[in-house]
């Protein structure tokens with residue numbers, strides 16, 4: 001830079017003129033007739049925000065003309081800004097990504113029965129910690145413990161904030177200051193910085209890694225067992241697969257080895273499904289019941305992954321171990337609230353009838369969804385938008401693949417149908433941004449210059465809303 005158009009701190013005369021032309025707050029408020037239906041303090045703060053952003057734009061040399069500061073230009077801009085301030089920050093979106101268990105979009109959707117229960121206990125008093133049979137103080141955990149045990153064959157169980165908390169709690173209870181043996185192939189990072197080795201070090205458990213990344217044998221565990229060993233841990237490698245020349249020790253062999261040395265075995269199952277998903281053509285995943293039957297002492301899994309319930313960490317296992325965990329003071333810090341319990345119990349009860357569970361639990365219903373249903377959704381959306389979008393956007397229906405998500409079954413693409421959009425009046429990235437920033441945001445994915453909306457994860461009742469969103473975004477240019 002050789003010359004500066006103006007001395008630092010002293011804007012050019014034209015800039016100063018523009019700055020003086022910005023209305024004052026009170027002047028701007030006078031323009032608002034009738035006043036907007038919003039709290040006065042919020043209106044005033046939005047006015048300040050608008051005027052300050054104008055100031056900044058002018059100072060940065062944005063191409064602003066005096067006419068841009070007129071009522072005609074500023075009032076619509078203010079209305080948009082106030083509208084955005086009035087909208088809840090936390091709101092619903094349309095998931096066109098085709099990722100069924102999408103951690104960024106709230107993972108599992110709750111079934112109707114769970115929502116009814118949530119609404120009831122949220123607005124009315126409940127027996128959260130009252131034993132109605134004795135009238136004495138009860139335990140919130142007992143409200144779902146029996147159901148969990150019936151569904152899985154576990155002896156006892158409890159539920160905490162999430163699976164990460166469940167893993168920490170079990171390690172803290174059983175292995176603090178002692179050794180935990182785990183295969184090198186299972187030292188996973190789940191995302192959001194949840195890494196098994198780091199969790200262990202936090203609880204004061206000492207990690208003893210055995211085997212190689214691709215292969216671990218029973219003798220590797222056997223030679224690592226010492227006086228200091230507290231636990232053998234198996235971690236479900238949910239979000240990746242080691243393929244090729246690999247071997248893992250089956251849980252039953254690990255259990256037999258542990259029994260010989262009088263040690264407990266834990267499995268962090270991650271997703272934790274209660275029914276066999278291979279009947280939907282998905283890869284075979286061990287169910288919680290199978291893991292329990294294999295003789296594991298304690299198993300943990302998430303409530304909002306394949307189970308299809310609210311965020312929670314479920315812990316099941318031998319009575320003696322669960323009692324120790326319940327007595328750990330950390331349990332109190334990780335306890336679930338009444339909404340989680342209400343949602344979880346309702347979801348668990350659906351599992352007593354598997355067919356009912358598949359139909360009523362959205363996560364399962366979406367995984368089991370027939371191709372023809374998704375195809376019908378795609379055609380319906382195209383019918384609703386085709387005519388209006390025709391001049392500004394190519395609309396096609398394409399064969400695509402959905403993902404299970406939530407770190408479950410990473411190698412498992414599900415054949416699906418998507419409505420693909422190729423805008424003629426803007427780039428596909430601009431379209432993606434426009435949809436994402438709508439009052440009802442729409443998320444899709446970009447593939448080969450198409451924005452694709454996977455109809456597996458768009459509910460029937462959302463299709464008219466989605467059509468309106470698409471019209472809105474193309475009108476806004």
Ligand SMILES: *Cc1c(COP(=O)(O)O)cnc(C)c1O
Nearest residue numbers: 162163164190238270271302407
């Ligand atoms: C997802 C996952 C976790 C973390 O579960 P959250 O419920 O998200 O806390 C831990 N372990 C495994 C193997 C997982 O897949």
